[in-house]
Amino acid sequence: MKMISVVVPVYNEEKGIKNFLDKMLIPALAKVKYKVELILVDDGSKDKTLEILNSYETKAVSTVKVIALSRNFGKEVALAAGLREAEGDAVLTIDADGQQPPEIIPKFIAKWEEGSDIVTGVRDQYTKHGLIPKLGSKLFYWMLHLMGNNSTVSGSTDFRLIDRAVVDEYNSLTEHNRITRGLIDWLGFDVAYVEYTYGARLAGKPSYNFSKLFHLAIDSFISMSTTPLVIFGYLGALISVLSFILGVFCIINQYILDDPLHLYWNGSVQMAIFITFLVGLLMVSQYITALYISHIHAETQNRPLFVVNKKKSKNLKKK
Numbered sequence: 001m002k003m004i005s006v007v008v009p010v011y012n013e014e015k016g017i018k019n020f021l022d023k024m025l026i027p028a029l030a031k032v033k034y035k036v037e038l039i040l041v042d043d044g045s046k047d048k049t050l051e052i053l054n055s056y057e058t059k060a061v062s063t064v065k066v067i068a069l070s071r072n073f074g075k076e077v078a079l080a081a082g083l084r085e086a087e088g089d090a091v092l093t094i095d096a097d098g099q100q101p102p103e104i105i106p107k108f109i110a111k112w113e114e115g116s117d118i119v120t121g122v123r124d125q126y127t128k129h130g131l132i133p134k135l136g137s138k139l140f141y142w143m144l145h146l147m148g149n150n151s152t153v154s155g156s157t158d159f160r161l162i163d164r165a166v167v168d169e170y171n172s173l174t175e176h177n178r179i180t181r182g183l184i185d186w187l188g189f190d191v192a193y194v195e196y197t198y199g200a201r202l203a204g205k206p207s208y209n210f211s212k213l214f215h216l217a218i219d220s221f222i223s224m225s226t227t228p229l230v231i232f233g234y235l236g237a238l239i240s241v242l243s244f245i246l247g248v249f250c251i252i253n254q255y256i257l258d259d260p261l262h263l264y265w266n267g268s269v270q271m272a273i274f275i276t277f278l279v280g281l282l283m284v285s286q287y288i289t290a291l292y293i294s295h296i297h298a299e300t301q302n303r304p305l306f307v308v309n310k311k312k313s314k315n316l317k318k319k
Helices: 017-029 049-054 075-085 102-113 131-146 164-171 180-186 210-224 227-256 267-301
Strands: 003-010 035-042 063-068 090-093 118-126 156-163 191-198
Touching (some): 017 049, 017 102, 049 063, 063 075, 075 164, 102 191, 156 164, 227 267
Parallel strands (some): 003 035, 118 191
Antiparallel strands (some): 090 156
């Protein structure tokens, strides 16, 4: 019989974790026709969360595992720890704050049974959220797409079901600064989507404040794209070309044609054009350096050279 592993990263959720498990997650998992193992990952909580997790028991699932990280490593690492421990034929990841509705888990499983390797939850709106979070989210995905990452759909979350083959490939990745959803999308397996309404927290305050979200966005841009390295190179080339054309125009107008346009460009203006040209050259040289850095960046990530979809391949050599 197949098994579904459910990974729940938890951090300082003592006020709401019991309600989330008993009233939301477990009733939903009780309806799943497969065996279920529940993996609770405590991300170095400073309250009584770990104590609650270790004492938690339920007959609705076959196994309850608790992973206690030694300190707060962040949600991305907590997810990685849970995915590495999971033994199921598919792994579902879900937050512990109650904002992602467990009752739609059967929809995820149905999409997986139809052949999708990854089933991603996409929030269709923010419930009880202000204008700033909405605009921030739209800006994040717009910039991510601008930098060449078109595989991550706007509004996609870590509420997703992942086939065993995808989990194994994800576990083979060795980089430390990782964005789980971006890496899973990067692997390139078949993806299906399930929309849901993003709800309100059961209790407490979100651990991701503006500062953490900002740094997460920066890590996403850096780890998933080399565009930030080269963008100023293109800008420098544009500046150099424009300033060169302007400099040639200045020389012809001022010294060859004796300023028929009466622009009266004195030495200060000519020096400014020359300095602008040098700034452009400097930015181009930084671009060349950035190309080398981008290659070093790619090598140090140590990702596999390619990923094989074994479900769609045939007669491969056995390792």
